[in-house]
Amino acid sequence: MTHPHLRMTVDPHDRVAVRRKDEAWLEDRWADPGSRVLVLSGTRVRPDDGRLDWVSPAEAPDGVRVLLGERDARAWFAVVTGPGLAKEGGDWFGIRDLLTPLADGTLDGGPMLLHAVGLAEWLFVTRFCPRCGGALEPRAAGHELVCTQCGRAQFPRTDPAVIMIVTSGEPGTDDERCLLGRQAVWPEGRFSTLAGFYEPGETLEDTVRREVAEETGVLVGEVEYFGNQPWPLPASLMLGFVGRATSTDIEVDRDEIEEARWFTRAELRAEAESGRLLLPRGVSISRSLVEHWYGGPLPGGW
Template structure:
């Protein structure tokens, strides 16, 4: 189905990747050399929150923030300036090959505060975003996994933050990612189906989405979620792309789905309203500001603009 669309919008947060140098996670000599390297930088986190300083100041490495913009930014410091905490090897910067770590601090330093990634993720460059998403996902995993699910014993950090092992029964716990499907549904008239939640501001609509259940294929999850949320049956399902989404630990997997039926019956729980849009209706309402579409950082925006055939005005 995707092949019928001549324009494919890029998916934010997906194209760039750093070298995770996984083979070095247990190489203590290499880790010590990297930590001692003056080019190495360390990202500071409090669990799944990024630590930031006030705008207009500098981070520990002497790099100035954009004081005029007044926006928070991730704090990268040198290893010698990093507070005590759990050390996580992120890898090598894609542009400079310099090593990057994160530290989950034992105590938030004075003059700093925790910020959720959503606050400024849209302002990050692609290379930095890849590192930050890696760090935040692991930070949230460490925060939520302190005890063994089998025996309740304490979990000890291993492999530079990418493994936790129970000190009592030896069970290994690896970071988990929750797969979620997100989809644009189209009908025989090539209209696009979008839905909204009751808690959203008036006029905000987005693609349908939901988590994959145990023992379920991705395609079946697409069909099930669409039918559960809006009562529409879908047939053909085609893959679009994917996006890391550590809020707190998801991988968003995008699809196009072709509707077999078009009558809408919302579930009233997750979805309060759903509509079919033509391209003309979507453009006119977006230009008028009566339709608020997903932001550019989300794969949802990429799906909608690929169906539409180009950029659309307005976003969350």
């Protein structure tokens, strides 16, 4: 089956990173009326009739000019302005509001939108040099920030996070189960796969084992890589795994996880159909992990 989270990143653009410091090339492409520009107000965009609103360079406002890359024999840029445009009115949306239309194909340009918003988020939060506190100046077509005092360069930050479905029992049998958890702030019935951030010095497999043990008390042995998903909310890369449990007793931490349960495939289907169980929608790699283990689509979601 085609995993929904992969649909968000199909048809990637050529990022032409070698051109980011080629000022003559950049100016030539910016002068081309065929080039396209996505305007961001802070970290928000304004779709037009269900599509991303790409304008010509001449129509773009002032702001940090970001080279996204090339596709279809033209150059694609983003201009990141302050949040003032969105405050002036109109329907401006954050990336979280657009994930579902990106995943189901009703909004195009997924890879370039994720690229643009990820850089906009980074530019928004990276205001001063962490070494000396000096002002930062954008370089390399928006992909570097250089301190005007000490010269130290900053690069876009991405925080790796693991997300995993943990299974127990004989694989492929009716008795095999998967482990899902819920946070206290979620509505009743909402469950998802476990997840957590990588810590320095770990392997990703050990991150999976540590996070599952910390949150649920379940021990994990074998860990298999599944896939990944850009997640600029604000700056993560979700790395999906399937883990095999070596213990099944659950003791939740009551901090991050309020409840965790083992589900057979029959229980998963029945509770999802009845609405007692609410799984993440197809935009998330979490949904892909669950349906990969289940073996097909499941109803409902949040």
